[in-house]
Amino acid sequence: MNKPQILFVEDDTAVGNLIATTLExxxxxxxxxxxxxxAVLDALSCRPDVMLLDLGLPDIDGIEIIKKIRSWSNMPIIVVSARSDDRDKVAALDAGADDYLTKPFSVDELLARLRVALRRVRYDSQRTGDEAAVYRNGGLVIDYAAGCAYxxxxxxxxxxxxxxxxxLLAKHTGKVLTHNYIISEIWGTASENMSTELPSLRVFMATLRKKLEPDQSHPQYIQTHIGVGYRMIQSNRDSEG
Incomplete structure (x- = not known):
């Protein structure tokens, strides 16, 4: 297997050197x-497996870069930014980012987020038409043809x-889905009415987790990002089949 190719976009010298040393x-x-x-030129020419993206760049805002890349590529994009407001996180994730890491960050957390993104890349590349009919993530199995989950x-x-x-969460395993995105996909609600559906989403998510999570204090499958949304966790005990 070829080594994963990472493109990181960072104009701050100190942070850039830290990321470069970590990857090296x-x-x-x-x-x-x-x-x-x-960044856009390198994404086109190098076809990286994952992008690490700062939002506050000198020429183009990172949100616009996400939108440009999403018009032709589905590669995982992990935002690494000093912007910590939930509105910035939601804007980046709604634009198509997969994950959001706030500066200052720990090297261990950056590497963990990167491993999740790369597992998703490997999973997507290994799926065939037959496998796509059945989703497997640790002990969770979804048989799409039968409409059943185990x-x-x-x-x-x-x-x-x-x-x-x-x-919906399984389809985007490893990716944070915002409340707005989930509501629009499940209920088809227009953006101006999102707030009225949010309590319903929380209720349905709570009942789903009760059925799915053996120990809700230590979730294995669905992770909450407070004020932002939810993510299906990629299990470390993925089935081989």
Missing amino acids: TQNYQFQRAKNGQQ RDGQELHLTPIEYKLLC
């Missing part, structure tokens, strides 16, 4: 861009909304 010590291949224009071999008795929520 982990034997990742990487390329660095210091502005948005170079945890550790036991069928989960889900309502139609719970099943749709589970399938």
Whole structure:
């Protein structure tokens, strides 16, 4: 297998050097861009596996870069930014980012987020038409053709909304989905009416987790990002089949 190729976009010298050293010590291949224009060109020419993206660049705002790349590529984009407001996180994730890491960050957390993104890349590349009909993530199995879901071999008795929520999260495993995105996908609600559906989303998510998570204090599958949304966690005990 070829080594993963990482493109990181960072104009701050100190942060850029930290990221470069971190990737180098982990034997990742990487390329660095210091502005948005170079980032888009490198994404087109190098076809990286994952992008690490700062939002506050000197020429183009990072949100615009996400939108440009999403018009032709589905590669994971992890935002690494000093912007910590929930509105900035939601804007980046709604634009198509997969994850959001706030500066200052720990090296261990950056590497953990990167491993999740790369597992998703490997999973997507290995799926065939037959495999795509059945989703497997640790002990969770979704049989799309039958419309059934199982945890550790036991069928989960889900309502139609719970099943749709589970399938949506599974489709984007490893990616943070914002409340707005989930509501629009499940209920087809216009953006101006999102706030009225948010309590319903929280209720359905709570009942889904009760059925899915053996120990809700230590979730194995659905992670909450407070004020932002939810993510399906990629299990470390993925089934081989």
